[in-house]
Every structure is written in structure tokens, then in C-alpha cells.
Amino acid sequence: MSETMIGIYVFVLSCVIGYHVIWGVTPALHTPLMAVTNAISAIVIVGAILVAGTGDNGFTVVEVVGFMAVFLAAINIFGGFVVTNRILSMFKKKK
């Protein structure tokens, strides 16, 4: 199998896992679900780090573009996780 084909396998199977896991999420937590999926979609930071770290600390286009990508993804990761934590801490049971 080519790498792309392996990627397609992984992709399709992940969608199946996603389908089952997400239907299990209680509707009351749909807002934190969006916040946390938002945070983890910032996994593009892996690509961003690879781009930003290629050079030698200069001012090349690649590095500046990479920096922007890391910067934006980092806002998402921290913003998403912190706000999810805030929301979830508010959900309390009857005393």
C-alpha cells in the first residue's frame, strides 16, 4: 500500500470510531464537546512546528509562516482546553 492509501485507511477507520464515540456524548455537554474538539483540532500545530523549525532562526518566509501557524494553533489549544475546563467545572449534581 502507498502511504496515501494507508492514510485513507486510517482516515476511514477513525471516522467510524468518531461516529461511535460522539453519539455517546450526552447532549447537555455539546458545548464543551465543541470547545474540546476545537482544542484538539489545533493538532495542526504538529505541522506548524515542523514548518517553523526548519530554518536556522533566520527571517525566511517559511519560518515566519510557521511562526504564525504555531501562534494561532497555540491560541486554540490553550483557549480551547482552558474554557472546556471552566465549563465542565460548573456542571454540578444536586447536593
Place this chain on the structure above:
Amino acid sequence: MLTSGLSPELIKDIFAAVYLVATLFFILGLKGLSSPKTALKGNTYAMLGMLIAVVTTLFYPTVKSYYWILAGLILGGTIGTVIALRIQMTAMPQLVAALHSFVGLSAVFVAIGTYFSHKQAGELNSTLMVELAAGSFIGAITFTGSVIAFGKLQELLSSNPLIFKGQHYLNLLLGLVMFGFGAHFAMTDSFVSFMVMTGIALLLGFTLVLPIGGADMPVVVSMLNSYSGWAACATGFTLKNNLLITTGALVGSSGAILSYIMCKAMNRSIISVILGGFGGETAAASTAVGGKTVKSAAVEDAAFMLENSKKCIIVPGYGMAVAQAQHVIKELMLVLQEKEIEVKFAIHPVAGRMPGHMNVLLAESDIPYDCVFEMDEINSEFSNTDVVLIVGANDVVNPAAKTDKSSPLYGMPILDCYKARQVYVIKRSMRAGYAGVDNALFYYDNCALVFGDAKAVTEGMIKALKEG
């Protein structure tokens, strides 16, 4: 370097193995959200997964310099944390839209950066360029689409749908031209085509979301959530990184399922939402339906009825969020509970501006989640309920959705408030709901309207109950 002395293949496998661990943590994290009890732990798992992914990537053999990375991490991390700590819960839909836009733009930058780094290394081929094009255009549409969604939710833009003639043809044309330039880029490695394609995708994000009205925002926000996942997926394909593909697919399917749930709760097809034009504010027909007229009640009357009830259900809607009434609602709940009246909350899936919006606001005001029920759980209870209090909800309680075949709402599942002995609707004016449809419930014999701001009216009720 940590990895020196090992064969490149082995190094690749080691990284892939660690990334697999991160993937599992993400799945565990989402699994935790199946119950509020395990949700916080789930979030911790997801954070752990991200930490593993980021730290591992820092050791990747091709990562040679750290200044730009650290600068981005520290700056972005600080800004993200500060925003997340300060944001008001009522502004959550805007925040989520804004965050989606960042992921989208980040994916565009990653695609551009990867293009240059692979070009320098002489590793460009047409498969990679197709994947780069996909990552860039999905990211670009997510970016501008989310910016518009943010503008509408923040009310910087009118939440009315913006429609003009030939809109769908324009979108179709833009889409085709975009794919054309994408294909040209993949075949000829023309950077100009790559940029033109991305530019058109940016434009398409605007033109796709502008025609969608305020009431459809829960669907749009979910859809953009989904797009941000697919963007991560496409990025994963360009980097041959299964962690990104898996995570992106999880997020993508999450957003897609949420969009589906929202559409179903409005009895609308996803196509009709995307085409837009629904949800303009039109003047309500104030003419009586079937010779009946609307009754209005004084705050004290409603309080009296509440006091003499055994069971009441409160139905919150977007109006509660606008009036910031969730805290006084909680006080009302406590006053009623002191008088040994059973209080429950009923939430329609599309109440508010994003999925689960109302649950968050009620949780914020310390209302225990086991008093809060979803539509399917509570609909059978309305018939043995004494008083239903509707706070800022409208279309989701309109019985015309069941009875009136000519209503645009017909077929939409509703909360069966009309079955209760007495219904009070707190409302600012006789304006129609977001669907622009007159609410048949208001003309029912067992329904009365209490005019005023949700917060002020609720405060009035609490006062009357305490005195009474």
C-alpha cells in the same frame, strides 16, 4: 540529538508509536464527555494527548531551530489562556467561532510553509500538491466562514441572512474556479495558482456563511467545527502523519454529527441550511388566529399560580441568554423549592446559538444538571405539569409545528408546553421568533404572556413569591 545513531526508519516508527499514544488519549478524552461525572477527567486526557503530541514533535529530527516555535507557543498560549479565563459564558458561541477561524488560518499557513519546505528539499510531487491544495482551501473556507459567523454572533454584522440574486450560481462558479486553480497547481507546481485558489477559498467562506441567518447559527457553528477537523485531516495527509489524520477525523465527525442533530431538531435538511436565507426577522402578524386573542398576565398573577402549583417546568431560550437572566432563574428555582414545588428545566436541542448553550448557562448559575432535561426525556411530563414558564424561547414551543401544515416550522419537534395546565411566556414584545413565524401557543386558552425583560420579570416574581 536524542535520535542520533538510529536509522531513519526506526526514528519514524518511534515517533509514530508515541503519536499513537496521543491519539488514544484524544479518544479517551472524547469518551469522557459521555457523562458530566467523567467529563473533567476526559478533558485532562485530551490535554495530556496534546502535550505528548507537541513535546514529541519538538524532538523531530528535522526541527532544527526553536526560537520561532517557542515564541509562537508562549505568545499564543498566553493569549488563549487569558481569553478563555475572561470570556463570559453567554459569549461562548462567539469564542468557539473565533477559535475555529484560528485553526483554519493555521492550516493555511501550514500548507504554505510545507510547500516551501518540501520544495527546498525537492520532495514535491502531484499527490502531495493535491493534499496541500485540500488543506489550504478547507482551512481558508473555515477561516473566513468562522469570521463571518463570529461577526454575526457578536452582532458586528446583522444576523439576518444576506441574500441576493444568483448567489448560489456565484458560489458554484467560485467553487469550480477554485478547483480549477487547485488542479492547475497540482499539475504544474505554480505557486501563483496555489495562492489564487486559496484566495478564492477565502472569498467562498464569506459568501457561504453570509446568507445564513441567526436561527441557523447552531448548525453553522457545528459545520465549521467539522471543517476545522477536515482541515487537520488534510494537513495530516500532506505530512503523512496519522496522528493528524485520526484527530482531524474525530473532530470532523463530531462536527458533522452535531450539525445533523441540529438540523433534525429543526426539521431542516443540511442543504437548505447551507443554501441559507432562512431566519429573517419579519414583523409578526398580530391578527388573532381563529378569532382568539392573546392574553397577558401581570407578574403577580404568574407568581400566584406558581406558588399554588406542585410541579413547574422552566423552558429557557436564547432570550434568557440575551437578558442574562440565568442567575435570577436560579434564585426563582430556590424560592419555589423552598415552598416544596418541584422545579425542572426543559431544553430543546436548538435553544440558543450553539449546541448545549442553555445547559452551560444553567450550569453557570449553579443549577444542578440533574434538574435539567432534554426534550425527549421530559416531553411526556408536560401533561401532568401545573405551570410552565417559558423564558425567551419561542419557535421551539410553537404547537403550529405539529398542527399547521402551512407553517414553515411544520414537522419540527417541539417541547410540548401547550399540554400543561397553565403556560406563562416571558416576552419583551409581540415580535415573532427567529423563524419569523407567529406563535400559535400564545392564542391557547391555557397560555398567558408576561411582558417585560426576562430578568426584571423573574425578579418581580421572586419578590411576589417571597411576600406571598
